[in-house]
Amino acid sequence: MQTQMNNDAFPRENWSASVTDDQQPGVPVLTGIAVGLGALLWLGPFMGINSVLNPAKLSNIIGQNAEVNNFLALLGTLGAVTSTITTIIIGALSDLTRSRWGRRTPWIVAGSVLTAAVMIGLGMINSREQLGLFILLWCLLQTFINFVVAPLLAVIADRIAPRHRGLISSVYAAGFITGQYGGPVAGGLFLSDAHPELINVGYYAMACAMLLSGPLAAFIIKEKSSLGMPVRKMNKEIFIKYFIFPVRAARDFYLALFGKMLVAITITAFSVYQLFFLTSGMGLTSSSAGHYISLMGIATMVTALIFAPLSGPVSDKLRTRKKPVFLSAMLIAAGTLIPFFWPEPEAMIWYGVIAGIGSGIFFSVDQALNLEVLPSHENSAKDLGILNFANTGAQILGPVLGALLYGVMGNQYLPILPVLALIALGGGILVMMIRKVN
Structure with a gap:
């Protein structure tokens, strides 16, 4: 994401990876609202699909038996493994991103768009022959949603002074909790024995909410350029620092x-x-x-x-x-x-x-x-x-x-x-x- 813009417009001495208490005496209300809404709008759709729509769709395709339970267990395991690996890699790439839009904004915006596209793809699957594609799309969803998750959390470390982190973390937690419990409720609205096709509509509705997550958070945050950040040439030391535990x-x-x-x-x-x-x-x-x-x-x-x-x-x-x-x-x-x-x-x-x-x-x-x-x-x-x-x-x-x-x-x-x-x-x-x- 590095550009060829003249770095003189973004002097390195003006760039910092964090904010001190002295630099931020007032509560950064807008940043708190941004991370809270961002958390709600990524986790709510994810939980609605993971907890409600996926089991319902797969039960319609496979049947309500042990086979569907095994398939859901497979999705859970593959999803957790994929998420664990990709969140670290994406977080590291986000840390190294130099762009006029900052380190986090390009990722959370791209992640929202790509995740929404994958959710639409999941909604279009309706047969056993497409279950392999379903697994692939689910792993892609776990990857793309981490474009949002890790960088959005890092905004608190970047933009919030230590004296305000408890408050802003509480706002993030409120959005997180509402998404965690409200997402399945929203997903349940699309379950109907008389109209099973509504399940697909549920995927599309969740995709629309997901599409708002990154752009809305980025618009409110208005992250500063990171072009003033020192250029990191990849070598052993940088690799260990940014990609290793x-x-x-x-x-x-x-x-x-x-x-x-x-x-x-x-x-x-x-x-x-x-x-x-x-x-x-x-x-x-x-x-x-x-x-x-x-x-x-x-x-x-x-x-x-x-x-x-x-x-x-x-x-x-x-x-x-x-x-x-x-x-x-x-x-x-x-x-x-x-x-x-x-x-x-x-x-x-x-x-x-x-x-x-x-x-x-x-x-x-x-x-x-x-x-x-x-x-x-x-x-x-x-x-x-x-x-x-x-x-x-x-x-x-x-x-x-x-x-x-x-x-x-x-x-x-x-x-x-x-x-x-x-x-x-x-x-x-x-x-x-x-x-x-x-």
Whole structure:
């Protein structure tokens, strides 16, 4: 993305990879709105497709049987692996981008357009003969959406002073949570037994929302040119710095990574096996279990949306990140234990309330903490991409761990909950071991 423009118009001494507290006394409201909307408009469409439209479409094509479950598992695994690899590469390329539109803008705009195009392509697949193409397009979607994810997160590191990162991370978390829980609701609007063709319309609607994500965020952010950034000639040192996992002064970075992963594993495993907690564990029918899962989801979303915007500013005010994150891990662990000690369906709703509070705190403050353990702000997108491995890794390890624990516990589901709670607490303990962040 480098151009031939005269660099004298963008003197290097005026370019910086980050902003100090003294340089930004006021709250950067517009940047906060941009990253919050950007998160909502990429995650909402993704979750609507991944959680609702893909299973519905594939059930229509393959049938509601074990084969479709195996195909969905294959998509999940390939998607997580693809996302883990590409988010690091794309983050590194974003860090190195010199353009008149800045380091992040070209990527988030291109990513929105390309991801929307792939979503339309997925919507056009309607036969078994096209399932190979479906897998290819899904991997492309996981690649192109990372054009948006890693650079958009890096905007907070680039443009937000440390004193405001808790607040802006809370705004990002609010958009993230709304997209995470609202996307499946939006996707569900396109399910109809009488009109199965509406599923395809759902893909096209999600593509339209995705198309807005990058351009809208970029328009609001108005990122400055990065042509003043020093030119990086690729050599061994630059390659190691921008494309390899950090090894110097990275102790706190990895404590944050694995602390985040352990908490995410608990959340993911509980989500994957929630139906079985209610059916095999509590004796409900699938229909009754679905009712309680909906109530639990609403409780989780509401409490998370209340506490996410509050937690970041409080963290900024108290000038602490580790303690709120540890508190969130304790709340998630406590919520996870409720159905074990009280094996009644209502316990799942209380899980939603308690774990929802914990999740709201965690999503906002942990993101601010991640920004403060980065080894270098010059390659923040790459390192944030590595930290995102905590989420993609949890998507793979959560279900696997749950299955292993199910076997160890004598083919019972509820006894795995105390182990999941201990895992979440372990994540909180790792975060408390971080040294350079309060």
